[in-house]
Structures are given as C-alpha cells and as structure tokens.
Amino acid sequence: MTFDTLAARALDTATSSGASYADIRFDDGRAERAEVRNGDVVTLADSRSCGYGIRALVDGAWGFAASARLDDTGVDETAALAVAIAKAGAAIAKHRFAQAPTERYVDTFRTPVVRDPASVPLGDRVALLLDVERALHATSSIRVGRAWIDLWQTEKVFYSTTGSRIAQTILQSGSGCSALAVNDDDAQDRSYPGDIGLYQSGGWEIVDAAALRENAARIGEEATQLLSAPQCPSGVRDVILGGSQVSLQIHESLGHAAELDRIMGWEANFSGTSFLRASELGKLRYGSPHVTIVIDNTMPRGFATVGYDDEGSKSVVDDIVRDGVLVGFESSRDTARTIGRATNACVRAENWRNVPMIRMCNLNLLPGNVPFDALFDGVDDGIYMESNRSWSIDDHRLNFQFGCQIGWEIKGGKKTRMVKNPTYAGVTPQFWNACDAVADEHSWVAWGTPNCGKGEPMQTGRTAQAASPARFRNVRVGVGYDA
C-alpha cells in the first residue's frame, strides 16, 4: 500500500489552510504476544493498527491530529483539524519555540533481521513457551511459572512539506520467563533474562539469543533457594549491579532526568520534572570518569534503533555523559534549539494516534575495560545484586531506592552466600560518582524496556539501555543503616 497520494493531499490541505510547515506520519503496526502460565496458554494476541498523525505549524505553534480514515475526506479533515489546533495554540502562546525544519530526507530504513518471525510457526512458538514454562518448575515450590514472547512489526512512512519521504520497517522482538516460589513463610520471584526479558530490535534471532530453554530450570532453582536464603544485610557496602539492573538504573536516574522536555517543565503535570538544569551542561559531574553514557539510535539490535525519529530527524550518536560530566540531553528539534544544540533525534510516538514527543531511546553506558569477574576483586564486604524487583524514585529523579530479586554477599573478593530481598538506595549524582568500574564489552547487553510510560495521555515507549555490570562503592544497602 502506498501512502504517497494521501500524504500529498494532506500536506496540500494543511498548507492551504495556513500551515507554514506540516508533516504526516503513516503508521501500520502489528503486535503479537504469546504467554504460557502454569502449563496453559493464557495469551495469544495478534493485533494490527493503521492510521496517521499530522503535525501542522502555524505562527510558531504546533497542532496535531490523527485519524484511521485512509481516504481523501479523512486526510482533509484531519489536516484541517491539525491546522485549526495550531492556530488556536498560536492565538494564546506566550513562548514560541517551534520553527519549521529545513531538512529533507528521501530514504528507507529496515531493521536488520536474521530470521523473520513470520517464518516461525505459531505452534513452534507455543511449544517453546510450554517447554520453558515446564522447565521453570524445577522444584515443587514453584507455584507460578510464566513464559512469553512479544513481536512487533511497524511500517512507518513520513512525509513533510520540506519534501521528506522516509519509509521504515521496524521489527522488534522479545521474550522472557519467570518463576514464583512459595512456602509457608515466604514467596520469591526470579525472572530471566533480566527482570522483564530480553527485548531488542530484530527478528526471531532475539528470541533465540535469550536462551530461555537453557536457563529456565536454573531460574526455578534460584527462586526456590531464595526461600531459605538469609535476608540481605543492611549497611553501607560496596555493590556490584548486574547488567539489567544497571540498565534500569540508567533508565530511571539518567534517562528520564535528561529528557529536555522534562527539564523545561513540559512534563511536570504527569511524569515529573528533573533535578538537571540546562545551565549545568558541561559543568555537572554527574558520575565518575568511568561513566560515559551515549545516545546511539543507530546501534544494531538496540530496541529503539530506527533510521529516523518521528519528526523526520536522522538517528545519531550523541554524548549525554562523557567521562562523568553531563554534556547533553535527549532532545527534539524545538527543545534542542533552546539550548543552542541540534536535535539528537529522540522524538517518538507510541503509534499513529499519539503526538510525537521526546522519548528515551538507546541510552547506553559504554563498557569499561575490566572483565566481569574482576569487578569482585578488591571488594572486601559487598553485595552483588541482579534483576530488578521494585523501583522507587522521586519525580525529580534524584532520590531513589531499588530492590532486586537476588543477591550474593561478596567477602574478600569472592561471591559467597545467596541473600534475599536485596535493596539499595542513593542520590543520583552521588551514586554515579561512586562507580569505580564498569565491566567490559563481553558482558555488555543491549537491554530493552518495552513498557516505558510518559506523557498525558500516556504513551508506552520502547526504550533501551545497553549496559554491562558495574561496581559502586559505599552504597546504602538494605533498609536499616546508620547513614
């Protein structure tokens, strides 16, 4: 199906109605999910949604409207509505950040795929999940076993009045499993990979890479062992976080904090604001010199990897924290201009009906130069924690407390006994400044997050934070401590 004719009509209608710039984004998305719980297939969902969103710029104000009516009348009405909304905004706007872009791209992008998920029969997918879920019941203490697969394919075509025409085919896949062990005194959860599964861009090879069959029994056994494990000790200790937990740490304490729209107060009503200020660029020591965090929306397998964002900007690699110093924010064209920068193409909409806004994309902690095992060297008394279990952070993204599913004490540089209910707390810049080592590229994984919420009406975004395990010194561990 080609959208060229409808797009031309929509853009003509918008400009003839008074827009100085307009773009239209067609989005045809398919989402498939299969889930098995305790031997039953509890979810087999296959949904598709197709429509378009139109942005119109009038006198420095944006209007947005969306529709699923793929005919002349539909695009005419929707384009006119977008312009009308822009005019209404222009009539009352005190500050006008928006300017018409000048970039023009005619390009295509397709997620590199090794194995098309469509080539994997539904029966094989379900058989995999049934096998994995069965293996989770490694002991009789496992009362709830779950295994799931998510697949997305999105066709997007973006047109603008500057002459851009960008066609993208984006495939994203993910899978995971979890086991809940229960006895008369306690219940303990374990999941794999990480806390929500492995989500990346690509095809069935992402599901294969998760190696669910190979790890399910171990996860069930660990959940059972946690039932009789001692409580994680409390106090100030050194902490090593597993890669998926570092990923969540990035997501919550930097990813959201460095969204420029939050910093400008545009998200204060729902998502919150940020403790960061634009004036701190290049000055704030966000973390130790071991901490370099970059946006890379071009990386293979990154869950948020695309060719272009949803306002037609080309994906780039851009520093956010370089050697510990805050040097950038996630931005759109308009927000970036306010700080004298160019956009780093972090604008996304959940689907055709949602307005594009700044979203965390691939935000990666670059790997360090020590092997994972070497992180334990020099830790006399510490805790190694894996897989998030709970998170709590204030709406400035400054004070946080996270809980993990499993931990191990570290004594004399060695990983020793397992502990349950490990938690740690901190203040964002203090915590990142306490990082004194990041594991190397051998344990670096592009962890994806399929359920990031932001905006009002809320949009669910697919983000990623590639990370390897990292070590932090003198962290407040557990719930009781003498600070």
Added chain:
Amino acid sequence: MLDDFDAHKAIAEANERHEHAVGGEGPHAPKPHARWVPLAAALLAVVAAIASLLSNKSGTEAMALKNQAIFLRTEAADSYSFYESKSIKQHLYEALRDANPTMTASVQTKLATIAKRESSEKKPILAKARAQEEQAKTASERSERFAHAHEVMEGGVTLFEVAIAIVSIAALTSSTFLIYFAAVAATGGLGIVLYGLSLQ
C-alpha cells in the same frame, strides 16, 4: 464434519434410496425387509443426532472449564503476588529492626508489631492462593475429562454415521449381510457413546 450432521437430510436420503429400491416391478419387486430399512435409518439418524449433541455439549463444557481453570490460576497468581508483597514487607521491617541497635525500644517494638501484623495478614492470603490453585486444578482435571469424553463420543457418532450409510447401501442392494453389519456398527456406536458419557 460430524458437527454438520443433518438428521433430516440423512432420513430424506435414506427414504429416497428406499423409494428407488422398492419402486421397481417384476424381478426387482421389493423384498420383505426393505420396508423397515428406512425406519431403521431414520432411528439411527435420530440417535446419531442425539449422540452428536451430547458430544458437542461435552466439548463445550471442556472449554468452559478450561477457561475457568485459567481464570482461577490467574487469581491464584495474583494472590501469591499479594502474599509475596506481604512477605517482603515483613522481612524488611524485621531487617530494619535488627540492623539498628541504637534505635529506641519503642521504635523497635513498633517495627516488630508491623512485621508481626504483616506476618499474620499474609497467612490467610497464602491459604486463599492455595485454595484457588486447588480449584484451578480441579477445574482443569474436569476439563480434561470432558475433553476426553468428547473425543470418545465423536468416535461413537462416527460409527452411527457409518451404520446409516451401510443401511442405505443395504436398501439399495437388498443385502441382509449389510444389515447385520450396520447393526454391529450401530451397537458399537451406542456402546462408545455410553462409555464417553460415563467418562464425564
């Protein structure tokens, strides 16, 4: 398909074949048993229709019970999660009390009270989760019984259909042997259907 079995159509076809068989003259004059063959076909068709109805009912019941089992398992999983959250709170309050030796006795008592409350509140939640899990298990087992019964009864319905077909052929060929064969098939079908009903 068995689900599409049409008793009226089967009877009409049997009657048509009967008419064709008995309608001739001279050497093709009707034999005595040809008069009750259509009646037998009609009776078999009625029994087959009833068996098909019972079989489909069993299949529907199996699916309904499976849905109920999944629903109960989901409720059990939710209850286990609730139990887990209570356990976490209990253990964290206990840890908080134990890790702060300098805290006052009153604070220690307060923390211990909260931990004890969480501990006592979680017990009925665990019992509820286990009961829901047991109910789910029962529903799932019943679902499997109904599903198995459905499969067995479908075999019986098939034999009834075979019997009807054989009766029709017997009417056309005036074969007494085939009549006996049809009787065996019908008896077998009846036995299998009754066995299927006993499995529910």
